[in-house]
Amino acid sequence: MTHEAAGVPPTRNDDDRQDDDRPAEPQPAPEAAASAGDAAPRPEARLAKAVQAAEQALIEFEIAVETFRVEVENFSRLHHQKLGPMYARLDELDAQIAEARAAKTGDPEDLRKAKEARDIVMPMPGVDELFHDWMDSDGLSPEASAMLTEQPVRPPKRVRPSEEARKLYRELARKAHPDLAQDEPERERRDEFITRVNAAYGRGDVELLKELAAEWAAGPAQPLAPLSESEELYARLEWLSRRKELLTVLAKELEEGAIGSMLRMAPDDPDQLLEDIGEQLLGEVSRREAELAELVQ
Structure with a gap:
């Protein structure tokens, strides 16, 4: 083991002592040493990175909200299409049961209940026929909108689009999201494109989503944005924050709504939930039919 390895200071020879007698060479100033390495990033550059991260986070949040909104809308429409007739049958049976009971008893209270049922x-004469399939809680139904815009009517096939459709949608939303636009013309172009992407995803149209992906890939490339001034970046962060607040409100409304609450009961397979509800309604129909049969005997 050497002295150095053992921690013992080595013995210096005369050359070493002569070197100690030489004047020390000037050392570079701290500022010069710092400039020799990597320059510290400008505050605006760090802020630009924060803006970029906030943009990506907002886009991911919007994708999640839009995905859930599509499921809520599709569940609502398919719930009406598949189960609406059963609900109508239950209402009719309730009315017949109430009328049969009132006919037997003649009680004024039973007569009142029969009339209410x-x-x-x-409903009001003519209203259902006039607005049938043209109006929903949010305005025009997709079928009505398709008629007005001369587009083919393509209702959703399932509550939740396929995994392939969801993957294509996420990729397109991340690439073409309007929040990535740097000027108004580009935002308008992206708005129009994402509207078509959302419509195709809502129907679960995989082939159309593939066509849209090819269309976007062939379009003009988005140029890299030059470094913005700190005031503009701060304003951008504020806008992103406000946008996230609005999306948070929308997400809460969707989750707390009647359909959203039902979807949370079956997050893995909402389509099976429709089937389960349908079976329950069939059981209710059978029980009411049996009750009515007893009353009219």
């Missing part, structure tokens, strides 16, 4: 089954 029948009023539920018979």
Whole structure:
């Protein structure tokens, strides 16, 4: 083992002592040493990175909200299409049961209940025919919108689009999201494109999503944005924050709504939930039919 390895200071020879007697060479100033290495990033550059991270986070949040919104809308429409007739049948049976009971008893209270039950089954004359399949809680139905825009009517096939459709949608939303636009013309172009992407995803149209992906890939490339001034970057961060607040409100409304609450009961397979509800309604129909049969005997 050497002295150095053992921690003992080595013995210096005369050359070493002569070197000690030489004047020390000037050392570079701290500022000069720092400049020799990597320059510290400008505050605006760090802020630009923060803006970019906030943009990506917002886009991911919007994708999640839009995905859930599509499921809520599709579940609502398929719930109406598949189960609406069963609900109508239950209302009719309730009215018939109430009328049969009132006919037996002649009690004024039973007569009142029978009239109320029948009023539920018979809406205001002409209204249902006039607005049938043209109006929903949010305005025009997709079928009505398609008629007005001369587009083919393509209702959703399932509550949740396929995994392939969801993957294509996420990729397109991340690439073409309007929040990535740097000027108004580019934002308008992206708005129009994402509107078509959302419509195709809502229907679960994989082939159309593939066509849209090819269309975007062939379009003009988005140029890299030059470094913005700190005031502009701060304003951008504020806008992203406000946008996230609005999306948070929308997400909460979707989750707390009647359909959203039902979807949370079956997050893995909402389509099976529709089937389960349908079976329950069939059981209710059978029980009411049996009750009505007893009353009219």
